[in-house]
Amino acid sequence: MELSTRPEITEERVEQIRNIIAENPTWNRTKISKHICKLWGWQSPNGQLKDISCRDMLRELDKAGKIKLPAALTPSRTSGNSDKVKHLNHDMTPICAKLSELRPLQINIVSSGKELMLFKSLIDQYHYLRYDRTVGENMKYMIYSCDGRPLSCLLFGSAAWSCRVRDNFIGWNKSERMRGLSLITNNSRFLIAPWVKVEHLASHILSLVARRIADDWQHKYGHPVYCLETYVEIDRFRGTCYRAANWIHVGRTTGRGRDGGHHNTILPIKDVYIYPLTSQYKKILCGMER
Structure with a gap:
């Protein structure tokens, strides 16, 4: 199933993200997010992966303590900056x-x-x-x-x-x-x-x-x-x-x-x-x- 909007984040999906991070310790955040987009079919109707939206979701989960992301390669921009x-x-x-x-x-x-x-x-x-x-x-x-x-x-x-x-x-x-x-x-x-x-x-x-x-x-x-x-x-x-x-x-x-x-x-x-x-x-x- 292809998802054009942000998917519902269930406990099963959070656990899936944890496993992806654990099994691929050399992956950066971008590679993780693109893999998740492909895995979940999270893309726009023209086929473009919703990579930026996925990274925002991952940062939210990381901030909430539900997952542990690798260190960011570049600082993210603060909202309203x-x-x-x-x-x-x-x-x-x-x-x-x-x-x-x-x-x-x-x-x-x-x-x-x-x-x-x-x-x-x-x-x-x-x-x-x-x-x-x-x-x-x-x-x-x-x-x-x-x-x-x-x-x-x-x-x-x-x-x-x-x-x-x-x-x-x-x-x-x-x-x-x-x-x-x-x-x-x-x-x-x-x-x-x-x-x-x-x-x-x-x-x-x-x-x-x-x-x-x-x-x-x-x-x-x-x-x-x-x-x-x-x-x-x-x-x-x-x-x-x-x-x-x-x-x-x-x-x-x-x-x-x-x-x-x-x-x-x-x-x-x-x-x-x-x-x-x-x-x-x-x-x-x-x-x-x-």
């Missing part, structure tokens, strides 16, 4: 205009080079979560005005592993969720540059991206996505642009996360929004239709 992002000089001339004066907007998929450096720089400087490395399948967009001025950055990545209100709304069970999670993508970063003041720009951008992202995903990863999701911190934002772009509010998170126990709130509470890209998305995500 923004000193790796080079901050570029850029034009901050205020853009205060009607949306019609900026259209048609240009949408670029960001992959490398100076545009990727600019994308990282803008998010790291102006998004409250800053920029962090991407793991697994993702899509980066830069939005420009008709005359080429940068307006916005969007990052879509892996869907949340588990979210009660989302999962209840979709109606899938645990095994269906594990199979279908790669068919959802999470809008984890959405930035309008702070010097851009244009009414209805944010919702217009969301609508434009929603029309094309399934095809973009298909072209890049060999499969489409059928639903978008995002999580909006209620103490910071109202989610106005998502509602204006017809995203569906399906509830709120509890603030506990996967490791938060059952009582103490340890994470910001967030409104959960989804945006279906097809009318049959629930059947597709639950594996009843493709």
Whole structure:
């Protein structure tokens, strides 16, 4: 069986990992993770091994004391360590205009080079979560005005592993969720540059991206996505642009996360929004239709 999403880590699988490490004392972390990906069939639909995701999983198990990994050859980057992002000089001339004066907007998929450096720089400087490395399948967009001025950055990545209100709304069970999670993508970063003041720009951008992202995903990863999701911190934002772009509010998170126990709130509470890209998305995500 091929797995496109993170597999459930059972005690049997943990013991299997321990045996692999013990039987191959000369293997480094990369060789171990690639072997596990092949053994479990953990790969994307285009056949690429999910090596980075597997190494993240191994580090979590090592940190929890469940396995003992060999020493890392190079230090891993700490989450949120923004000193790796080079901050570029850029034009901050205020853009205060009607949306019609900026259209048609240009949408670029960001992959490398100076545009990727600019994308990282803008998010790291102006998004409250800053920029962090991407793991697994993702899509980066830069939005420009008709005359080429940068307006916005969007990052879509892996869907949340588990979210009660989302999962209840979709109606899938645990095994269906594990199979279908790669068919959802999470809008984890959405930035309008702070010097851009244009009414209805944010919702217009969301609508434009929603029309094309399934095809973009298909072209890049060999499969489409059928639903978008995002999580909006209620103490910071109202989610106005998502509602204006017809995203569906399906509830709120509890603030506990996967490791938060059952009582103490340890994470910001967030409104959960989804945006279906097809009318049959629930059947597709639950594996009843493709």
